[in-house]
Amino acid sequence: MSLLAPRRKTRVLNVGGVEIGGQNPIRVQSMATADTRDPAATLAQIKDLADVGCEIVRIAVPDRKAAAALPDIVPYAAVPLIADIHFEHTLALKALDAGIHGLRLNPGNIRKTEDVREVVAKAKERGVPIRIGVNFGSVAPMTEEFVDEMAQQNATQVQLRAEWLVRSALGHIQILEDLDFYDTKVSLKAFEVPVLLEAYQRFARLDNDYPLHLGVTEAGTPRAGSVRSAVGIGTLLALGIGDTIRVSLTTDPKEEVFVGYEILKSLELRQKGATMIACPTCGRVEVDLFTLAAQVDEVLEKVDEPIRVAVMGCVVNGPGEARDADVGLAAGNGKGVIFRKGKIVKTVLEEDMLQELTDEINAVVQDRQNGIYDEEPEAENAYKPMITLTAV
Numbered sequence: 001m002s003l004l005a006p007r008r009k010t011r012v013l014n015v016g017g018v019e020i021g022g023q024n025p026i027r028v029q030s031m032a033t034a035d036t037r038d039p040a041a042t043l044a045q046i047k048d049l050a051d052v053g054c055e056i057v058r059i060a061v062p063d064r065k066a067a068a069a070l071p072d073i074v075p076y077a078a079v080p081l082i083a084d085i086h087f088e089h090t091l092a093l094k095a096l097d098a099g100i101h102g103l104r105l106n107p108g109n110i111r112k113t114e115d116v117r118e119v120v121a122k123a124k125e126r127g128v129p130i131r132i133g134v135n136f137g138s139v140a141p142m143t144e145e146f147v148d149e150m151a152q153q154n155a156t157q158v159q160l161r162a163e164w165l166v167r168s169a170l171g172h173i174q175i176l177e178d179l180d181f182y183d184t185k186v187s188l189k190a191f192e193v194p195v196l197l198e199a200y201q202r203f204a205r206l207d208n209d210y211p212l213h214l215g216v217t218e219a220g221t222p223r224a225g226s227v228r229s230a231v232g233i234g235t236l237l238a239l240g241i242g243d244t245i246r247v248s249l250t251t252d253p254k255e256e257v258f259v260g261y262e263i264l265k266s267l268e269l270r271q272k273g274a275t276m277i278a279c280p281t282c283g284r285v286e287v288d289l290f291t292l293a294a295q296v297d298e299v300l301e302k303v304d305e306p307i308r309v310a311v312m313g314c315v316v317n318g319p320g321e322a323r324d325a326d327v328g329l330a331a332g333n334g335k336g337v338i339f340r341k342g343k344i345v346k347t348v349l350e351e352d353m354l355q356e357l358t359d360e361i362n363a364v365v366q367d368r369q370n371g372i373y374d375e376e377p378e379a380e381n382a383y384k385p386m387i388t389l390t391a392v
Contacts, residue, residue, distance in 0.1 A: 004238050005238065005239045005240035006240050008212070009022075010022060010209045010212070010243055011182070012211075013129045013183055013185060014129070015056055015082070015101050015102045016056075016101030018055055018056055018079075018080050020185065020211055020244050021185075021211035021243045025270055026243060026244065027055045027245070028053060028244075028246075028264070029055065029056045029057065029213070029246040029260075030054045030057055030058070030246060030254075030256045030260075031057065031059070031084070031253060031256075032045045032046060032058070032059045033252075036059050036062075036070070036073070037065045037066050037069050038069070042073050043077065045253070046077050046078055046079065046081070047078045048254060049078075049254060049257060050078035053261060053272055054079060054253075055079060056081075056101075057079055057081055058082040058104060059073070059084065061083045062086075063091070064091070064094075066091075070094065070095055070099075071098045073098075074098045074099045074101075075099060080102065082100070082101065082103065082131065083095035083100045083103055085103060085104065085105045086109055087109050088110075089110045089116065089118065092105060092119045093119060096122045096123060096126055096128060102130070102131065103128060103130045105131075105132075105133075106132055106172050107132075108171055116175060117179060120176060120179045120181045121179075124180075124183070127183070128183070129185060130176065130183065130185075131184070131185040131186070131187060131213060132172045132173060132176075132184060132187070133189070134165050134168045134169045134186075134188050135217045136165055137190075139164060140168065146163075146164065146167070150163060158194045158195050159198060161192070161195045161198075162188075162190075162196075162199035165188045165195070166202045166203050166206075169188055170206075173208075173210070185210060185211045185243070186203065186210050186211070186212055186213065187212065187213040187214070187215060188200055190217060191217055193228060193235075196216060196236075197235055200212065200214070200236050201241070204241050211243035211244070212243055213242075213243065213245070213246070214232075214233045214241070214242040214245045214246075215245060215247065215248055216228050216232040216233065219247065219249060220249070220250060221249070221250050226249065229247040229263070230259070230262075230263050230266075233245050233263055234263050234267060237267055237269060238267060245260050245263070247259040247260045247263070272306060273303055273306065274303040274306070274309055275307075275308045275309070276300055276309050276310075276311065277309070277311070278293040278296075278310070279311075284313075284332075285313035285314055286313070286314075286331070286332050286333045287313055287336065287350050288350070289311070289331065292311060295354050299361065305364075305369070307326040307364055307368070308326045308327075309326065309328065310322045310324070310325035310339075311328075311329050311331075311357075313331050314331075314332055319339075322338075323339050323342040324342070326340070327339070327357065331350070331353065334349065338360055
């Protein structure tokens with residue numbers, strides 16, 4: 001039986017009651033775009049993100065005014081919060097005093113050893129994890145010695161950049177380990193997907209069990225950024241690498257959460273909400289499938305149950321896909337057949353398709369909520385036979 005690669009074994013961290021790593025679900029994160037200095041706006045956006053399934057939200061703490069606003073945010077947030085902090089150690093201390101659930105910082109960027117020691121001591125005392133977040137765009141310049149070393153190994157540019165990301169992360173990790181701190185999560189982000197894949201695989205081969213946070217940094221606008229993120233994050237997840245993910249898009253962060261879950265659903269690593277299967281259309285389609293699919297998609301936005309809905313427009317693939325879904329429609333010649341779990345429910349005219357399909361979807365959702373299933377549901381993280389991949 002072929003399966004996705006086994007998930008990399010990591011320690012478990014607790015971020016404000018949300019456990020990450022180990023065998024816990026791969027968590028979906030995002031970052032607030034609201035100004036942290038405005039508690040009302042920040043809390044409203046955090047709630048919006050929580051409402052669409054975001055499990056952890058990162059907030060920027062760029063200055064003392066933002067840090068001073070944290071006591072008015074952290075206790076009232078709908079999900080655990082991670083403070084994103086750079087350079088200024090007092091901001092991390094203020095965040096910890098405010099009850100922040102996690103820190104994202106690179107200890108090597110804090111200039112004084114005693115300042116790092118103070119932050120780490122307080123984080124350890126309060127049980128607050130630290131994410132070491134290394135981005136290729138902001139790491140220290142490569143040393144000549146490193147470049148020479150990699151040249152002797154005939155390293156490609158991808159290997160060169162990836163190895164520098166890994167070594168940068170290891171340098172920050174060593175600072176924490178020297179202070180007896182191990183509640184650490186690591187990310188090694190890059191815009192170039194090959195660099196990203198190489199860096200995470202190199203780190204995963206090392207002798208450590210730190211959880212990994214995945215993301216393509218500055219992925220871009222929704223269309224291109226979603227594709228880039230799906231390729232990068234999805235490949236690593238298929239290789240068994242990754243414990244939390246964030247899709248970085250230049251848009252409303254709620255879209256990041258949607259794309260994140262779609263990546264996990266596509267690999268059948270998590271199931272949240274509905275999955276719609278719709279044919280791309282061709283000359284055989286005899287109904288207005290574009291409009292119908294868009295309308296069904298709007299209906300499914302309000303569905304939290306993990307059901308599969310197929311909207312198909314021709315007699316070639318339509319009946320098979322429709323039968324395989326929880327609810328399916330195989331349309332043609334102005335009418336269509338509605339299936340439920342492989343059984344024909346009814347035949348309907350084109351003008352009635354949306355309403356009849358919606359009614360059947362609602363019926364399946366209601367049954368699920370009442371504990372009635374047509375077949376035994378799978379566990380949230382169950383794998384299905386797909387492809388054979390080698391873990392690294």
